[in-house]
Amino acid sequence: MLRSMPAPSLAGKPVNSSIFTLQTWAHRLSAAGRRLLFGAALMASGQIHATEPGDPAKGEDLYRACKSCHQIGDNARNGVGPHLDGLFGRQAGSLEEFRYSGAMQQKGQDGLVWNEFTIDAYLEKPNAYIPGTRMSYRGMRDPQDRLHVIAYLKALSAAPPAADAAANTDIGAEIGAAAMQLEGDVEYGEYLSTECVTCHQMSGRADGIPSIVGWPNNAFIRALFEYKTNVRSHQVMQNMTVNLGNEEIAALAAYFATLEPQ
Amino acid sequence: MPNLTRRSFGLLAGASAASLAMPHYARAQGKPRAVVIGGGSGGGTAARYLAKDAGEDLDVTLIEANARYTTCYFSNLYLGGFRDFESINHGYERLASNYGITVVNAFADMIDREAQEVVLADGSRVPYDRLVVAPGIDIIYDSVPGYSEEAAQIMPHSWKAGPQTQILKSKLDAIEDGQQIVMVAPPNPYRCPPGPYERVSMFAHVLKNKGYTNSKIIVLDPKPSFSKQALFQEGWEKHYPGMIEWYGPDVHGGIVSVDPATGAVETDLDTFTGSLVNVIPAQKAGMIATKAGLSNDSGFCPIDPYSMRSKMDDKIFVIGDACIAGDMPKSGFSANSQAKVAAMAIRGDLLDARVFPAKYSNTCWSLIDTNDGVKVGAQYAPTDEKIASTSSFVSQTGEDAALRQATYEESIGWYNGITADIFGS
Missing domain, CATH: 3.50.50.60 (FAD/NAD(P)-binding domain)
Known part of the structure; x- marks a missing residue:
C-alpha cells in the first residue's frame, strides 16, 4: 500500500481542502460571520505552505498561462475571459459586458467576492471551486505560485480598463488573418460543430475539456490556427484542425459566437 | 405505443382499396x-x-x-x-x-x-x-467452442454493458491472491479495439490495489497484435510488473475450446484455467x-x-x-x-x-492505471470505396505523468460531453 501513497508534492492537500470547505460554507454566512471565517481560513490557508511572500515579477511569468484569455492593466478588454482590472473586491460574474457561465453568475449572486483568499482557492482548482465554470484551466497546485500570481494581479489590476471593455475584435494582422476577413457561414459552422460538441459541451460547461461557447470570433479563429500550425500542441485538436480551411474555421467561429453559455 | 400505422390510419379514414394502393397519399397529410x-x-x-x-x-x-x-x-x-x-x-x-x-x-x-x-x-x-x-x-457465442449464452453467466463476455458488466465486477472482486484471471480476446472486427486491453489493465489495477502478488492475468488473443499495443505493454510493465501475460496466436497456436464447468480454456499450446474467465467472442x-x-x-x-x-x-x-x-x-x-x-x-x-x-472523427481514450491515460484518434472522409482515414494520432510511449493525467482528465470531459450529446442535457 505504501507504494500507492500520494506523491510528496501533494502532501499539503488536506489543509487546502479544508480551506475550500470553509470558504464554501462562508458564502452562506453573514458578512460578519464570513470575516471571522476568513480569519480562520487565513490560519489554515494554503499560504502557510508558501515560504516567501508573493513576488509580482515571478507572478508575471506564471501569468503567461492566463494571458491569452485574460487582459489586465491599462485599457484591458474582455477576450475569451473577462478582463481583470478592478478584480479585488469585485463580485464574481459581475462585469456586464462579459458572458459568464450560469455557475459563475450564481456564485456572485450568492455573495462570492474576489479577494486574495477566494482567488487562491479558485486558482487551485477552478472546476472544484466553481463547478460549471467556463474557465478551462486545470489549476495551479503550488501555493507559492498562486501567491506570486495574486501579487501580480494586485499590482496590475488597479489600472483602469478600456472605456468600452467589450471584447476587442481587432487583434491585428496575424495568424488566421485571412479567415478573420471572411464572413463565416453559420449554418455550415453548425454542421461542422457537431464534430466539436462530442467533447466540448454545447452548454459551455467545462469539465476536463475547455468551453468553446461564446468566444469572440477572432480569438476562436486564432486558437484553431494555432492548433493547425502546431503553435498550440494537443494531439486531438491538431488532428481535428489539420483538414480545416479558412472557410471552415470562419464558419465554426461564426457559429460558436452565436451560442450563449448556460 | 404508436398504433396509427398507415394501414390503420387508412382504415380509420374509411379508405378504399384504391387509396391503400397509394401509401404516400396518407403520409403526405402529416x-x-x-x-x-x-x-x-x-x-x-x-x-x-x-x-x-x-x-x-x-x-x-x-x-x-x-x-x-x-x-x-x-x-x-x-x-x-x-x-x-x-x-x-x-x-x-x-x-x-x-x-x-x-x-x-x-x-x-x-x-x-x-x-x-x-x-x-x-x-x-x-x-x-x-x-x-x-x-x-x-455476440456470436459459438465462435468459441464450448461457449454459449448460458455459459456467459459463468464466463461473462461483458461486451454489451449492463448486467453482464455487473457479473464480471462481482467475479473480479471475489478473486483471491494467487487465483488466476484468463481473458479470451476477440478476433477482428469487434467493438472497441482498445477495450479488452484497458479491461486487462483495470483487472490488474484491482489486484494491485489489494496488494496481491501471486495472481496472474493471462490474455489469449486470436490476433497477432492489438490497438495501442506498445502503450499498454509499456504501462503493464511499469504498473503491474510480472502480473499480465499476453499470448498471441503464434504462441498459443489457437483457441480450441472453453469449459464453463472447470474454468478451463484449451489452446494448442496448453490449457489455462481461471477463477475468472472473460470470454469475448466474435461479433x-x-x-x-x-x-x-x-x-x-x-x-x-x-x-x-x-x-x-x-x-x-x-x-x-x-x-x-x-x-x-x-x-x-x-x-x-x-x-x-x-x-x-x-x-x-x-x-x-x-x-x-x-x-x-x-466528415467523420473518432478518439478512443484508455486508462492503464490511476491518472495514466492514453488515446488514439483519427479524422475520416468518404471515398467511393470506403470511409477512409485522412489523418491520425496516438499517444507516445514514455510520455510524462502530467500529460498522462491530463489525458485521463480529458477523457472524463469527453464522457460528459458525449453523453450530453447523445441523451441531451
Missing part, C-alpha cells in the same frame, strides 16, 4: 416520419440531432428495448473502481421532454421494408419515411439488421460512405457498430459521428435541408 431503432451512442445521437435540427417539421420516434442505456465506454472504469455503476447509466427522459422525441420502450422485432414499417415484439407497427438502424452488435451486427437483409457475408452492414445510407435499401441508414465503416473503429465516438452525417442526409431527403460534405 409530417415526414423518421424512426430510429436502438438508443445507444449512434441511435440516441441520430434521434436527438434529427429532432433538434428539424424542430416541428419532422416526427421522430426512437425505439429501444431497455429503459436505460449502460455505456460500454467507461464500463472498464467501473470494473477498476474508478466509477460507480450508476454513473455509466443514462435514461431517455430528456430526449422525450426536451426534444419532443417519441420514445417507444419496446423490442423492434423486424423491419417490413416493403411497407416501410418497423414491427415491434407485440406486433404493432411503426411506419417510417426514413429509418436509422443502430442495433449495435450481437456481428445486431440481429434486426441481419433479419432485415441489411448485412452481407461479413455479418455487418455495407453503407454508402458519403451518407451512411444502407447499400441494401435507400430509405434506411445503418450506423454504429452494426455498419461497415471502412477505416473507422467500432466505437461510441464513431457511432456518434456517423449519426450526425445520417441525420443530415435524412433532413436533406425529407426536408430539403442543406447537406454538407460528410
